[in-house]
Amino acid sequence: MNWNQIWEALAETLQMTLPSTLISYIIGLPLGVLLVITRRGGIRPMPTFNAVAGAIVNFLRSIPFIILLAMLFPVTRVVMGRAIGTVSVIFPLTVSAFPYVARMVEGSFNEVDNGIIEAAQSMGSSTFQIVRKVLIPEAMPSLINGFAICMTTILGYTAMASAAGGGGLGALAITRGLNLRQYDVMYAASIVLVILVQIITMLGSYFTRKFDHRIR
Amino acid sequence: MAQPLIELRDLKKVYPVPGGEVVALGGVSLKIEKGEIYGIIGMSGAGKSTLIRCINRLDTPTDGQILIDGENILALRGKELIRMRRRVSMIFQQFNLLMQKTVARNVRYPLEIAGVPKAQANQRVMELLKIVGLEDKADAYPAQLSGGQKQRVAIARALASDPEVLLCDEATSALDPMTTQSILALLKDINERLGITVVVITHEMAVIRQICTRVAILDGGHIAEEGSVDEVFVHTRSAAGKRLFGILPENEDEDRPPVPALRIVFDGGMENQPVIADLVKQCDVEVNILSANIRRLNDKPYGQMLIEMPRDDAARRKIVEFLNAKGLTVKEVWPQ
Secondary structure: OOHHHHHHHHHHHHHHHHHHHHHHHHHHHHHHHHHHHOOOOOOOOOHHHHHHHHHHHHHHHHOOHHHHHHHOHHHHHHHHOOOOOOOOOHHHHHHHHHHHHHHHHHHHHHOOOHHHHHHHHHOOOOHHHHHHHHHHHHHHHHHHHHHHHHHHHHHHHHHHHHHHOOOOHHHHHHHHHHHOOOHHHHHHHHHHHHHHHHHHHHHHHHHHHHOOOOOO | OOOOOEEEEEEEEEEEEOOEEEEEEEEEEEEEOOOOEEEEEOOOOOOHHHHHHHHOOOOOOOEEEEEEOOEEHHHOOHHHHHHHHHHEEEEEOOOOOOOOOOHHHHHHHHHHHOOOOHHHHHHHHHHHHHHOOOHHHOOOOHHHOOHHHHHHHHHHHHHOOOOOEEEEEOOOOOOOHHHHHHHHHHHHHHHHHHOOEEEEEEOOHHHHHHHOOEEEEEEOOEEEEEEEHHHHHHOOOOHHHHHHOOOOOOOOHHHOOOOOEEEEEEEOOOOOOOHHHHHHHHHOOOOOEEEEEEEEEOOEEEEEEEEEOOOOHHHHHHHHHHHHHOOOEEEEEOOO
């Protein structure tokens, strides 16, 4: 077995996972904030907007990634230059992940005690100040935990990227390991994936605890 | 008389519920003068929380007016609302501190959002922590503090914006009696030294008695009685007030004694003296005290006592006459 192909695949996996996670958060975090503050009883209620945004998020979340990947081929070609490949797959990964991120973020914000938000309002905070100085810092441990969960989920999705000509550990395990019956490659690729998930989860828990000042 | 600092005019708050509506405030009018400590007392569900939350617009009344310095605050929007809220601070039963920020950062928060330069803000934070006696806890997190310390941080934070009014929403209800005393003393000190008008809502009579100058008794969304604390305590007129102060039983029927008895009401109309001892000596009766609930205010007894009555009509009349002569209100109570 050639270990170099494992390391190359690992690099490709990270190349897909990290930008997808990042871009998903760039879109999903503000969307999550909007979902929380615009709901009925939120700090900036806009029920119609909230219902529409919520419906879009639910719609995107309910399409299985492998289907979305295929459906998006024409769009991906326009956005990324080509429909398939390790880099191109970042686009469908992001489209699939940002609604998930938005719901995750929404959940984290919902954990913040409403009394703290009321106190901030009573002190004369603007909506933006409440989001930036109260909601996000108070939800930080939960947001970090959610970040780790989202990243491992996206990592899992990258395995399906092989269907769109993407590389990575998942693709290696399927094309080499399964199709060419190089089972050692399949197991090696899988073990590296497992270790990667473990590392992300451990780092997530570590920083979740480190940033939580409620327990000391 | 000068314009009151806060004036509520016919304030109403109605919550829609399935199949009808709940009236939390049924037309409340009151005036709060600058520099006083105004207490609003009532049983739970009387509407006190709704009332105080309307004053800084955490809740929006259904109808009526709230004037602060003559300005109708129900018309305020956006930046004007923010400016008003910086003049009217609030502290809460559950403290509501930022749990992920240190004590100093919590107190600095109102200064940060008002755009006060950092160096100036930090200096002010230390002054504020000194006022509440927590200079040494600046770098602690709220989770490391006791309940009383948390409320002190909340008070320092509420004072940061240099408010004219401090609203206290059951601020001592989550604290033990000792801590309650120290927080009340702090509120009184702040009122006297900084001239900040304080509005207190509570269900505890002791809180009112200890720091308030005037009091309103809220009952079922209406003001049952209002006036100076001494006056309201000494001449409690409303049934709601008498129930709150323990002069009337909360429920007359449940309080029936097993034997003929006499309810003696101490409503402050009498100097402190050994009434029962005198009764025993002068009327030559044996007095069996069935129950008693008496508190002291300005060295005068308030409350009620239930004593067993003799079967003999003449003896009973003698006791009633004796107590009436002492200036006490009495009422004979019979078993069911």
